[in-house]
Amino acid sequence: MTRSGTSTEHSGSGDLSRSLELLWGTGDRPGRGPRPGLTLGRIVAAAVAVADAEGLGALSMRRVAADLGVGTMSLYRYVPGKAELLDLMLDAVVALPADGLPEPGPDTGWRPALEALAHATWRLHQEHPWLLRVDQGRPLLGPNALDRLEYAVRALAGTGLADREKIQLLVALDGFVTGTARTVLNSARAEQRTGVSDADFRRAQEPALGQAVRSGRYPALAGLDEDVFGGAPGDGGGSPAFTLGLAALLDGFAAVVADRAATAPAHPPEGTHHQPPPHGTHRAAT
Template sequence: MVAPEARPKRGPKPALTLPAIAEAAIAVADAEGLAAVSMQRVAADLGYTKMSLYRYLPGKAELVALMLEQAIGAPPEPAPGGWRAGLEDWARRLLERYLVHPWAVEATVGKRPLGPYEMGWMEAALAHLRELPLTGAERLDTIAVLAGHGRMLAQQSAAMLGEREMTTAMAAVMRAHGDRFPHLPAAMADAGQGADQAFEYGLARILDGVEGLVSRR
């Protein structure tokens, strides 16, 4: 015997929540990019009017901040193994979040609201640097350089321009203007066609620099 179809329940729509709003906005950004996100679009996807969202958020800047908080999530627990291992783990985990949500790179640029999760990531990185002979400015700059390195590689990955694609594009230019680039062919031939290593190479060199500075002090 086939059960009868359930009739739709009458009554008011369930109230919106900030996590639900963020989730809907993230779905739009993941599929179409951050530019596609608007208060009106998110409200429509949730089945509400644009004015309904303004009861929860003042505007798009706050919506994007909420999206970023939910996308990057809580900072990781400190990894064992010393300050360098801790920062390596921190940087790799941050890159993972950016690769899952490429629009988050754009969302971190410019004047904008900050949330506790984003600041928590800064706090987590500073915890690894707390015992090093660095000034407060140097510690913050170290974090900025590490985060910037990850954002740049995530942005490059999102644009589908990895090392292999870049090599192909550069080879085409060298074929047309080879006499202008005497050093590039040898460097590219020596680099080979291995997997992308730019992030790990840059991460190691940044931390080498910090380690060298610490050792000199």
């Protein structure tokens, strides 16, 4: 991998430090040769536009170059390869919504903040359905991804949770959102790609499934109402499964938070600023 000609479909290939350099963009022009005719930003934006409009399948280096009116290989002056381009696309797109999320102060609790974040993430995946199809090696933390993380951690600041628990909780929440989003997006994409609607699809399966169910091997399924799988999958505020699951998950989190607050009441859920522990146990996050 990474060695011979064709290889990559994944993000995050070899040169990690190079990726980070691009992500955090020092952007120091050495000023010797001719002035570059392109910018990283333009390339990433063009790539995102292609993916948004026609899906990841249509995203090729040739295509991006053509859209920018340059030769294919010119892109490689700015980006080491497609993998790194995907990393950049990811961070470009995960910026928090401009209209803002409710600021999780000590007055408002963690829950509305996390709920808003979950909905924002859900919307993010609806708007960029290719996000979950990127063969992401490891989430390269760029500025925008850090913004998101910062917001999420800030939301949990007032709780008595240990730092490690906070991260685990956030990973679980993100996993839930992306997992359910994946399900809904797969259906939506299949529908638009094959022209077969969800209902048509179930109708087509009916002969085979009907026979299977009637075989007696699936008694519980046989007892279900007819159209249990129907019901407005991806609209507005998220699918019903998303709504139901999110509420349940946050309820569960609330129990954990209440428990930690009870056993270690040094951290009242309502407090102005705090966290002046002895000293020295804090430092930069990695």
